[in-house]
Amino acid sequence: MTETFEAGWLALREPYDHAARAGVAADLLAELTARAAISVVDLGAGSGSNLRCLAPHLGPRQSWRLLDADAGLLAGIAAPPGTQVAAEVVDLAAIEMVALGADLVTATAFLDLVSADWLGRLVACLDGAAVLFALSYDGRIDWDPADPGDGLARELVNRHQRTDKGFGPALGPDAARTAARLLAAAGYAVMTADTAWRLGPGDTVIQRALLAGYREAAAAIAPDRAGEIAAWAGRRAELIVEGRSHLTVGHTDLWAAAPA
Ligand SMILES: C[S@@+](CC[C@H](N)C(=O)[O-])C[C@H]1O[C@@H](n2cnc3c(N)ncnc32)[C@H](O)[C@@H]1O
Numbered sequence: 033m034t035e036t037f038e039a040g041w042l043a044l045r046e047p048y049d050h051a052a053r054a055g056v057a058a059d060l061l062a063e064l065t066a067r068a069a070i071s072v073v074d075l076g077a078g079s080g081s082n083l084r085c086l087a088p089h090l091g092p093r094q095s096w097r098l099l100d101a102d103a104g105l106l107a108g109i110a111a112p113p114g115t116q117v118a119a120e121v122v123d124l125a126a127i128e129m130v131a132l133g134a135d136l137v138t139a140t141a142f143l144d145l146v147s148a149d150w151l152g153r154l155v156a157c158l159d160g161a162a163v164l165f166a167l168s169y170d171g172r173i174d175w176d177p178a179d180p181g182d183g184l185a186r187e188l189v190n191r192h193q194r195t196d197k198g199f200g201p202a203l204g205p206d207a208a209r210t211a212a213r214l215l216a217a218a219g220y221a222v223m224t225a226d227t228a229w230r231l232g233p234g235d236t237v238i239q240r241a242l243l244a245g246y247r248e249a250a251a252a253i254a255p256d257r258a259g260e261i262a263a264w265a266g267r268r269a270e271l272i273v274e275g276r277s278h279l280t281v282g283h284t285d286l287w288a289a290a291p292a
Contacts, residue, residue: 173279
């Protein structure tokens with residue numbers, strides 16, 4: 033079954049995603065920025081955050097295909113200046129059935145949903161395209177000040193990350209590492225960058241949303257510990273309200289250039 037994401041959550045995270053990628057995208061895309069024309073396929077494009085982040089870094093003629101299973105998220109995405117944008121509702125689980133045919137295959141906040149098997153099949157379909165997988169979750173959830181329940185919550189959330197999201201057992205925190213290994217084995221030159229979110233006391237809304245998601249995921253994995261998890265979430269929520277909570281969420285960006 034396809035994992036669904038709320039438009040409100042994607043809108044809330046977008047400025048944090050773009051801030052985390054600022055500077056990194058330009059470095060990783062140095063080879064592509066020089067091209068006057070480029071075709072891009074964005075896998076799991078959602079409501080177009082990756083398009084809005086990358087378009088200003090690419091050349092004057094860009095053609096984008098935004099692929100996602102959720103028609104509601106794809107609806108009404110505006111084309112930034114210099115871009116042609118086509119949105120396609122498609123279930124990417126059968127990736128070998130999707131004609132990619134692009135200069136750049138990219139995805140953001142998507143890779144951690146897929147399985148190693150799916151990723152291997154994607155790499156086999158790339159046909160020389162460059163690759164940019166941004167904001168793959170890497171397993172880090174570091175709260176400050178620390179609470180004795182943080183370790184258990186992180187472990188349960190990371191176990192939840194590995195459950196099937198419609199592509200087979202999800203890679204979760206191993207997504208970028210596995211992609212780097214598979215792409216290198218296919219002859220790609222791979223670079224990675226740290227694109228963690230570093231949230232502070234001013235980032236109350238997103239910290240609360242993340243905490244609610246972590247609580248739900250942890251309780252789904254260990255229903256017998258739901259009381260303990262609820263108590264932990266209550267203590268963390270108090271710190272957020274008091275303006276004393278810092279949270280780092282680890283992400284990795286991966287750039288891979290095709291074999292010459
Ligand atoms: C975390 S969201 C990221 C969306 C967007 N890339 C962003 O950064 O805001 C993951 C996206 O993957 C899409 N997705 C999940 N499973 C899918 C599938 N089987 N086929 C196509 N899209 C899928 C969801 O609809 C959602 O838009």
